[in-house]
Amino acid sequence: MSPKIENRILATPIVLFLLVMLGFPAVLDILYSFSEVSFENLRAPTLNGGKNFVKVVNDPEFWAASWFSLKFGVATALSECILGLVLAVYLAPIIRKNNWMIAVLIMPMIIAPAMMGLMYRLVLHEFVGSLPHYLYLWLGDSPAFLSRENVFLTVFTIETLQWTPFAFLLFYMAYEAIPSEMREAAAVDGTRPWRMFWFIEVPQMAPTLAVAFFIRFIDGFRVFDNIFVLTGAGAGGSTTSLSIYIYLSFFRSGDIGKALAASVILFCVAFVILFFAGRVLRRDRA
């Protein structure tokens, strides 16, 4: 067997699997997004040009969902990275000697986001939740965490608390990987800790910071599980992310064409983001 044929054979399983599981759905996605389709005529849809796309673009809820996803992605990624960096750098001296602390700190990200959402449903509940209980006890009042005004802050905090460990873990590893000669040389030159942090350690960790921010942004942008089980996109739709918008258009409204058109738009946006992020991150590392 020539190496060329061997390579093709080695690639066959994954390529076939991807074509069936994602290639075929992607084609369906595009085809059906240009069709008049409902649960009744699923098998025999009729083309209707770009009508679905017009419907999506004219739907204020779509723009609200896009805005929510963007805002949520940027805000959570930013807060997770800042908190994670602070924890990693500040706690590094004691973690170095006590490795088990990592296990305690990364526990939240081992729990399913959906389960985390359910836990918060219990924790924040007006009558049986422990948090309102203590707030009433100590402050005499407790905010309505899931009301329209507060719900963004609530889901933002929940996401941040669950995924700060991810940023922390990345930054801790990057921090420990900084060559010790670098710190020693700077220390010999009399560099103060604060300057050491900003001018030596942060630049050394810059590629990791960029990657962590990007991953957390993407995950925040496509958020579904925890918000869905906590609010069901509730509080007047103010926590509808793009993923939830697509889900609701499909299952609740049965407007398959609209849901698919939104999927195709999301696909294109994700593709563009990935393309540029890939170029930037690669250049960063080179």
Added chain:
Amino acid sequence: MKNKYKDLPRWAVFAIAAFVMNFPVISTLSAALKTNAEISRNPGLWVNAPTLENFAVVLEVTERLNIFSYLHNSLVASLIGSILPIMVCFPMAYAVARRGYGTNVIFPTVVNLRAMPLIIFAIPLYMMYQTVGLLDTRLGLGLILAVVNLPLALLLLINAINDVPYELDEAARMDGARIFTILVKIVFPICLPALATVFIFSFITAWNEFLFGLMLTTSEAVPMTVGASFFFSSGGGGVQWGVAAAVIIVASLPPVVLGILMYKHISRSMTAGAVKG
């Protein structure tokens, strides 16, 4: 060391961070150990009279909410979703690691899936599954969980194969071994520890998945994460909070146990995609 209390502020910060981030877990655990009467009387963290009553109710087989079938579905689908990626990725990982094959299209495509909002494939998958009869089956759910796990499996397997000395392949080739013999008899056994990590990490991810469980199952193949949310919809008499809390604990237990046993390896796999991606 100047004095032994120097690290005290750091320990305090650690304790606060650990407590705040794990607060919902602690609170849910405490609710699960209380009777419903005690939960409404005393919603705080302290449990006066711990009871396992709620867990007993959870494990009782009921007509409407059968937790054993959810656990069974999750187990089977997660096993498919963690073994299949290894099987389809292993040959590809070998081609990438040893020959640099597929680094232009296949490798970046798979790795970028990590960042794709997979809901864009959910609706066409729903239609496809309906046509071929995979809707609401464990196999159907397992297949898409395998897709979710592909990017990390491929990355970790490439790393693992890179660590296997190339001389071993060459020696085997000299002896006349074909590519499959090398793959199955030489590289695969050496990679077993790495494969175990991939398997466990994939299993945790698959077990924790919610979106596809929600969309692609209705009754027969409902996984634990989706089943747990059913306990929060009140069946007339209001939500039984103690039972609901116990369900969450049961649903979260398998990944947490695996995570604790393997945390050193898990932390490496969780960041592998990020550092190499």
